[in-house]
Amino acid sequence: MKRRQFIQNSLLATGGLLFASNTKSTSKAKLGFIRGGSPANMLDLCLEALGGLEQFIPTGAKVLVKPTLRWNQGPESGRNTNPELLAHLVEACYKVRARAVYLVDHTEDEWTKCYKNSGIERAVKDAGAKILPGDQEFLYPEVQLPQGGTMTSAKIHKVIEEVDLIINVPSVQQDSEGNYFGAFQNLAGLIWNQPANPQSLIDFVKFKTPVLNIMDITRIPGKDAVNEYKTLVMSSDIVAADSYAAKRIGIQLNSLPYLNQAEDAGLGTTNLSPESIRSIVLKNNIQ
Template identity: 30%
Template sequence: MESEYKMNKLLYKLEAYLKMSVSRREFMKILIGGLVYFLSENQFLKFAFAKNSDAMPRVKKSIDCAHDLVAVKGLNSGKNVEKAIELLGGIEKFVKKGDVVLVKPNMAWDRSPEQAANTDPQVVATIVELCYKAGAKRVNVFDIPCNDDRRVYENSGIQKAAEEKGAKVYFADHWNVLKAKFPYKSAMEDWPIVRDAVVCDTFINVPVLKHHGLTGLTLSMKNLMGVCSGTRGLIHIDIAKKLVDLTDFINPDLTVIDATRVLTKNGPSGGSLKDVINLDTVIASTDPTLADTYACKLMKKDPMSVPYLKEAFERKFGKSNLEKSDIKELTI
């Protein structure tokens, strides 16, 4: 991890200084500097010492849409987003005047848009623009990257595209979290969730459809790991139940899956353009399970082979029967 590399580098410098003749004052500066850096990079300590409180699951809005799901295919990803949301009933169904909106893309990897490891920048920018047109007070955009935050935000193209439309794009604040509480027994109980993901008026989940080495595919439920602080690697233990619980806690108001450029193997980070295909499709739904199930159809993959979709099906969490759902497909 990037933080571990930086910490080791700092320790090497400290060792070099200690071999030199330094004053007590200089030594204390080095020691305190190292301690401050360690505290700033350690997410466990951030949660332990952060000001936090308990939070119950977000209350999902009751939104009556024209269709259960809309899938739009076309060469312009921004136009695809506009049309998909329009066919659901319009952005005004989800965003009201004065709302604080969180748009949560997949922005985890130091990759270019062409490498398809992150959400298409134009998809994110279009959603931000639509939210402001609907009267949003503020539109926040963040993720907790797996690579260096600054490099990911810049090289993904998302920060620039979203900020040009007026979004507030920032690094997640691990000192400002809420402890997740559930009305049932959950392994995600007390997990630190970034506060802005819980207290927002509208949560729009905007994952990219891609291959994932552990879960088969990264879809909307998997994308929600990006609002979790703490030691996220532990979520991979019994990941299916945890992701369904997490989705139940966040209760996204709208899910927009970007299937513009799709990473077909070596995910989730990818890197080779040979692994990328163009599907030029955007999926929109209020039902994360249904959206993820439809995305599996695009990839010609059995939804039951994706652990968290199998868990959702067994728990009757959302709709998973495409044939019995009202699905609108359009090519523009």
């Protein structure tokens, strides 16, 4: 069975776009929500729902893919971004003629072990990306943030000056204290000493807004086990991406007041109209 026919026969719509043999989308979604498949196939379908990756990456662009790469943990832990997802995204960037793709993070554990044992370094290098160190302060020159409120300057990784755009790919999770980690928190890995103040992260997003946020909810670490959510949420709207990802793992938005602050700052919305969302459920994993 051909891939297109298989997709048409194996999807259920939970809202928005119905993928069926006699149905075709005539408009792009603002947010894609998909669950049930492999990371690579969910990425392809979600990008298709949003109009294709070429909508976000101009030909010849240098791209920073910002993963969660903080912990000396293997892929099965769910603590770092799924390496299969990242490798497939790197390949997709080159297919739309990106000039170069970079990855970097400021790790919590020893950086060489994080890069290696997460499986990310090998996966993205094999796909053609360059993965950069983020462990030394000299890599983070001082940058002025003219639109900043709380943070008017910051030490930001020098790759920001090299690239044309950011694709933000956080591994969505809660930490041991129950705090949510999502799109905004993931960008702290580009700032030396990673500010805990949410307003500082809002200031950073004003300075360098990701063109796309791909929320990795494939595996969520729990207290006793890793939960298989097999979900991606994707949007160019960072506020919407964080809002729908948080709800997917059972977090109430009233516990994340920074999202309203970001909305007030004009960075997005916590409540998209139903017709702008494409929700897709895969009956079976696509091989």
